[in-house]
Amino acid sequence: MPNNLLNNKHKQLIIGLTGGIGSGKTAASDLFANLGIDVIDTDVLARKALELNSPLLSKVFNHFGQQLKLADGSLDRAALRSIIFNDSTAKVWLENLIHPWVKQAVLSALTKATSVYVLLASPLLIESGQVELADRLLIVDLPEEMQISRTASRDNNSPDLVKKIIAQQISRPERLALADDLIDNSGDLNHLEKQVNSLHTKYLELAKLKTNQE
Template sequence: MAKFIVGLTGGIGSGKTTVANLFADKGITLVDADIVARQVVEPQSPGLQQIKQHFGEHICNTDGSLNRAVLRNIIFADDKELQWLNNLLHPLIRQTMLQQVAQATSAYVIMVVPLLFENGLDRLVNKTLVVDVAPEIQISRTSQRDNVPDSQVEQIITSQISRKDRLAKADDVIDNQGDLADLTVSVDALHNQYLKLAQQTL
């Protein structure tokens, strides 16, 4: 049975997780790209085995888990290695996300993907939902949350699709510049809309 999928995205610090959790509170299954990205490189996983074969045993910690710091240093210094890793992981992540969607029992599914448009994953969803805030809010929220300098957050924002392009590609937009009460109202309205659309696609 075809599942109705909503692709939830937004820039760093926009509040994607807060919005996703409000949908989860309504019993909607979340399939989160960041969580799946960690699952496909868990110890003993085929993904990690291939990474180990390619980079060598030193890519793992003593407990068998992936040493992300070592891997990050390698791929940031070498575009070819980054490309190799993306070619390995992107199909694994996509396949695992689709398996999780297929197993979901809720009326529709929210796929939480920070780089939904950048990685072309919007092709997998029926609707795209963007959580939007002004860049200055993104910067202050993220620098406080992650305890990093503003300049680092600005770099991440620059590396993502522009706010203008993201909004242009969005089917639905949640403005997350108000408080939680405003956000809940927005999510309630969209939830009812997605329930109707999911019914129509059955």
């Protein structure tokens, strides 16, 4: 179980949600959001970090070159993704630029959350250390073959690129070993929704327990 650094400061139960690429993290977090739960999505925050006219975006152009700038001045995200997943040095540089900004944005969002419990969704929750902000770790899981096929069809990426992305994430066995809770997303949306509803009931009870302990 994660060691929650905010336990003494944050009144709400914080559920960390993660999974490998193509596992269905967004589909799961959307279902929690539909149940009235505040979702803090680090992918969304990371996109904001590199929005048009962002000071971080200018650093990306200066580092990687102006060829990443689209006609409207925004970032060619597909081109950048291709660079960082084929060059580990470039990936580390970008993470060192974005992660501190995202961390501060996450902490700010946690202080503003008002739902009974909060979902912190991040593809790099474990790798980045953000898992330390959570009371519990929820893993969305499915077989690697399904990860590859779903991601390749969804993002129009080659299977080889998807495999490279998977190889740079924590391994599936390591991820599962850390899980407090698990969602099997190898089925259809109805199967996913039933699991989310069950976990929602569980988290409401755990949230009450945390509140009563304070």
